[in-house]
Amino acid sequence: MPKILVIHGAGMNMRGKVQTEIFGPMLLPQYDEKIRGYASELGVEVEIFHSNIEGEIVNKIYAAADAGIDAAIFNPAAFGSGYPALIAAISQVKFPTIEVHISNPIRRGPASQTAAVSQGVVAGFGIAGYELALRGLRDLLAAKK
Numbered sequence: 001m002p003k004i005l006v007i008h009g010a011g012m013n014m015r016g017k018v019q020t021e022i023f024g025p026m027l028l029p030q031y032d033e034k035i036r037g038y039a040s041e042l043g044v045e046v047e048i049f050h051s052n053i054e055g056e057i058v059n060k061i062y063a064a065a066d067a068g069i070d071a072a073i074f075n076p077a078a079f080g081s082g083y084p085a086l087i088a089a090i091s092q093v094k095f096p097t098i099e100v101h102i103s104n105p106i107r108r109g110p111a112s113q114t115a116a117v118s119q120g121v122v123a124g125f126g127i128a129g130y131e132l133a134l135r136g137l138r139d140l141l142a143a144k145k
Contacts (some may be wrong), residue, residue, distance in 0.1 A: 010053075
């Protein structure tokens with residue numbers, strides 16, 4: 001069973017509390033519950049991690065590589081631009097990373113810099129974007145075997 005790390009970046013703990021007109025009313029624990037449900041349906045294992053601190057996410061990415069994680073999903077939230085250590089970490093690990101955005105961030109500003117080093121990007125599909133990313137990673141990993 002593939003093991004996928006799901007990382008929620010800075011500000012994700014505020015989902016459902018602010019900017020609900022953009023991101024909707026779901027709280028972060030509800031995101032996690034939905035993501036675990038998608039993973040169960042797709043036959044993949046997920047580990048979910050959130051931090052508002054760049055260095056903690058960088059350390060988690062490197063630790064995941066050492067632990068044999070198969071892939072990652074990253075919602076950078078406020079970490080989309082200006083965080084070179086995150087860009088380096090994503091580009092240095094061997095597993096594929098899919099960047100997920102609940103809304104379409106390009107409507108609000110420049111494209112995420114971490115997207116440039118990710119395998120792919122899913123944006124604008126709400127919580128279903130996580131299911132699309134999990135499905136895509138599961139299929140990508142199966143094709144490599």
